[in-house]
Amino acid sequence: MTAQANKGAAPAHIETDVLVIGAGGAGMYAALEAAKAGASVVLADRSLIGRGGATVMAQMTVAAALAEQTPDHWEHHLADTLAAGRGLCDERLAALLCEDGPHRLREMDGWKVGWAREDGHIKQAQAPGHDRPRCAYVDFLSTGPAVSRALRAQLNLSRGIRRIGELMIVDIALHDGVACGATALHLPSGEAVTLAAKAVVIATGGLTGLYRRNSASSNMGGDGYALALRAGAELIDMEFVQFFPIGHLAPRLVGMDPIMWDPFRYKLGGKLLNAEMREFEQDYATLDTRSDGRYVLTRDLATYAITREVEAGRGSPAGGAYLSFQHLPEAEIRSAFGPVVDRLAANGIDLTKRPVEVAPIAHYHMGGVRVDDTLRTAVPGLYASGEAVGGANGANRLSGNAITEALVFGASAGRNAARHAQRNSSRWSAQAARPALDLLRSAERRDAPNAAALVRDLKALMADQVGPFRTEAKLQSALAGIARMTSEIGEVPFSSASAFDPVLVDWLDLRNMLLVAQSVAVPALARTESRGAHQREDHPGLDDGWCVNQIVALSGDSALELRRAAPSSGRAAA
Amino acid sequence: MKATLAIQRGAPGEVPRVESFEVAFEPGQSVLDGLRALRCEADPSLAFRFSCINANACKECMMLIDGKVDYACTVRLKEGVTALAPLPKKALVRDLVTEIAPPDERLLPRQ
Numbered sequence: 001m002t003a004q005a006n007k008g009a010a011p012a013h014i015e016t017d018v019l020v021i022g023a024g025g026a027g028m029y030a031a032l033e034a035a036k037a038g039a040s041v042v043l044a045d046r047s048l049i050g051r052g053g054a055t056v057m058a059q060m061t062v063a064a065a066l067a068e069q070t071p072d073h074w075e076h077h078l079a080d081t082l083a084a085g086r087g088l089c090d091e092r093l094a095a096l097l098c099e100d101g102p103h104r105l106r107e108m109d110g111w112k113v114g115w116a117r118e119d120g121h122i123k124q125a126q127a128p129g130h131d132r133p134r135c136a137y138v139d140f141l142s143t144g145p146a147v148s149r150a151l152r153a154q155l156n157l158s159r160g161i162r163r164i165g166e167l168m169i170v171d172i173a174l175h176d177g178v179a180c181g182a183t184a185l186h187l188p189s190g191e192a193v194t195l196a197a198k199a200v201v202i203a204t205g206g207l208t209g210l211y212r213r214n215s216a217s218s219n220m221g222g223d224g225y226a227l228a229l230r231a232g233a234e235l236i237d238m239e240f241v242q243f244f245p246i247g248h249l250a251p252r253l254v255g256m257d258p259i260m261w262d263p264f265r266y267k268l269g270g271k272l273l274n275a276e277m278r279e280f281e282q283d284y285a286t287l288d289t290r291s292d293g294r295y296v297l298t299r300d301l302a303t304y305a306i307t308r309e310v311e312a313g314r315g316s317p318a319g320g321a322y323l324s325f326q327h328l329p330e331a332e333i334r335s336a337f338g339p340v341v342d343r344l345a346a347n348g349i350d351l352t353k354r355p356v357e358v359a360p361i362a363h364y365h366m367g368g369v370r371v372d373d374t375l376r377t378a379v380p381g382l383y384a385s386g387e388a389v390g391g392a393n394g395a396n397r398l399s400g401n402a403i404t405e406a407l408v409f410g411a412s413a414g415r416n417a418a419r420h421a422q423r424n425s426s427r428w429s430a431q432a433a434r435p436a437l438d439l440l441r442s443a444e445r446r447d448a449p450n451a452a453a454l455v456r457d458l459k460a461l462m463a464d465q466v467g468p469f470r471t472e473a474k475l476q477s478a479l480a481g482i483a484r485m486t487s488e489i490g491e492v493p494f495s496s497a498s499a500f501d502p503v504l505v506d507w508l509d510l511r512n513m514l515l516v517a518q519s520v521a522v523p524a525l526a527r528t529e530s531r532g533a534h535q536r537e538d539h540p541g542l543d544d545g546w547c548v549n550q551i552v553a554l555s556g557d558s559a560l561e562l563r564r565a566a567p568s569s570g571r572a573a574a
Numbered sequence: 575m576k577a578t579l580a581i582q583r584g585a586p587g588e589v590p591r592v593e594s595f596e597v598a599f600e601p602g603q604s605v606l607d608g609l610r611a612l613r614c615e616a617d618p619s620l621a622f623r624f625s626c627i628n629a630n631a632c633k634e635c636m637m638l639i640d641g642k643v644d645y646a647c648t649v650r651l652k653e654g655v656t657a658l659a660p661l662p663k664k665a666l667v668r669d670l671v672t673e674i675a676p677p678d679e680r681l682l683p684r685q
């Protein structure tokens with residue numbers, strides 16, 4: 001049956017205690033914990049289960065104070081996390097991440113994730129910003145796939161979890177301001193589906209798909225932030241998007257994660273060169289005395305340095321910098337890269353002969369849905385977890401903290417959502433799904449702008465005007481562009497087919513992406529200082545008066561409202 | 575350089591048709607790069623499955639490329655004609671999309 005033919009018929013309907021939206025590390029962990037607490041669970045993903053987001057792509061490390069290799073305590077991990085966050089962390093969330101991290105890593109160890117070991121203990125590497133070796137990993141560059149596989153295996157073993165892939169959640173269903181389920185689009189059939197749930201967990205990951213160059217999958221346009229906003233929840237720290245300075249740029253490299261150069265540069269001391277084949281990091285290092293292990297510059301300063309060189313006309317041909325390992329003997333490259341050398345060769349890359357080109361790419365979002373220390377949003381029955389949550393990392397994230405955050409917050413949100421479901425009866429009413437159902441059913445095939453091209457244009461706008469270096473003029477122009485595109489897509493979805501309709505998906509994505517883009521640009525414009533990942537060229541330097549979080553919400557008439565709040569302190573019980 | 579993608583299209587029950595598109599490319603770009611560009615430049619309704627784009631981690635982009643099952647994100651574009659078709663042993667959803675989700679991870683059991 002097609003969506004067109006189905007216009008009058010009742011949609012498929014599913015009932016559950018807990019609905020988890022997104023099946024990355026956070027969503028899968030949330031489903032497992034909610035089921036363990038006795039709840040029935042639906043785990044939905046717009047892609048395939050365990051494949052669609054950042055978790056399966058991550059290659060590097062997971063941070064936790066295991067104290068097996070080196071003496072450590074989660075308080076040390078917390079101190080490093082708070083220092084990186086430049087005064088803006090929600091200390092309760094950061095403490096939860098650091099205190100519960102070791103439990104989650106050990107639980108995953110029991111689930112045979114395969115952490116690299118040495119002398120009988122889990123091996124931990126030292127990553128920039130951590131005061132000691134604290135980062136577990138799975139060889140070779142397999143951390144994310146291994147985490148994803150181990151969680152999927154647990155899902156297979158547990159009872160009470162219904163997994164549904166290819167199900168794109170369009171909106172949270174609300175009854176008297178309480179979350180009571182969701183409305184979804186089943187992609188293969190094009191049919192609308194309603195889901196009744198006593199508690200809903202948003203685990204949709206980050207928003208880096210908003211940018212032209214990114215490390216994101218196609219499902220990372222920030223759906224969860226838009227779902228939360230429209231449901232009446234708040235977002236926090238949205239101006240802090242982390243850029244990764246040396247993302248792969250050229251030659252085209254397929255079958256490899258674009259952030260792959262980091263560990264090699266770290267291990268081998270790869271050199272960053274400009275078009276004149278001159279090392280330029282020193283020129284910028286004096287800007288700041290912070291040092292980053294063997295890195296001369298921190299991530300934000302390296303991003304700045306490369307961007308500046310390009311602007312000064314000294315960029316590489318593709319618009320970045322060269323990363324060179326040519327000063328190293330072939331044997332050393334081979335021993336550090338192992339089998340990766342052959343994968344590079346298949347891409348025509350020989351590091352002994354010529355450098356590659358790298359450039360800053362959008363990589364992770366510090367901001368997100370505002371929650372309390374039980375991962376509950378301001379909307380009763382609505383929880384959030386993983387990268388979708390804002391606050392734990394403040395203005396800048398330490399490497400290795402994001403996967404820990406996904407596992408810890410996933411577990412906690414799942415547990416608390418199950419508890420909520422046990423204590424509250426269903427608030428579902430068919431009326432709650434009505435607005436989103438009406439939206440889906442209004443979709444029409446019409447002469448409309450190319451939705452895929454509009455998505456591409458929005459990414460270009462975000463990269464050029466809401467990128468790592470911002471000015472008032474650029475942000476104003478971005479907001480005007482976003483407003484123009486919002487009116488261009490209108491309120492009636494475009495569509496092109498009934499089954500697996502990429503035009504309808506692009507339209508629904510644009511509806512979310514434009515709202516989320518605005519919720520990044522508005523606080524970025526207001527914050528007239530530079531802190532962590534938010535750098536204002538017209539307001540350089542930290543301003544102590546800005547040691548506050550900015551909170552975004554939708555007002556009654558669907559305008560974005562901005563307010564400030566002091567960062568939350570105090571500790572949460574893990 | 576220019577590649578020609580000859581793409582088998584259609585939904586279940588329809589007679590499959592082959593549509594050809596020209597797409598400009600730089601050496602090293604993947605078939606998936608070409609398909610994504612086509613949606614922006616020629617036909618946004620073209621259906622194909624993918625998530626991770628670069629990492630070859632999601633394994634969603636499998637299709638028949640010049641008669642061989644392969645990943646669209648790792649096979650490179652070439653000059654001349656490349657034939658693309660949906661996976662032959664899976665139920666067709668539309669165009670290059672087939673039903674590859676494990677049966678217990680689907681909403682509707684399909685035959």
Ligand SMILES: Cc1cc2nc3c(=O)[nH]c(=O)nc-3n(C[C@H](O)[C@H](O)[C@H](O)COP(=O)(O)OP(=O)(O)OC[C@H]3O[C@@H](n4cnc5c(N)ncnc54)[C@H](O)[C@@H]3O)c2cc1C
Nearest residue numbers: 022024025026046052053054055060061169205386387403
């Ligand atoms: C390439 C890469 C490498 C990384 N490396 C590291 C690393 O080494 N160490 C580290 O700590 N962190 C790393 N990170 C960050 C880390 O991987 C992520 O922050 C973390 O995995 C996020 O987990 P998550 O479960 O919150 O979200 P994700 O894993 O992104 O999962 C979100 C899921 O939600 C689904 N979804 C989205 N919208 C909807 C919707 N509307 N309806 C239904 N489903 C939806 C998506 O399809 C996806 O499957 C890396 C990130 C990337 C992109």
Ligand code: FES
Nearest residue numbers: 626627633635647
């Ligand atoms: S797009 Fe993910 S494997 Fe090809």
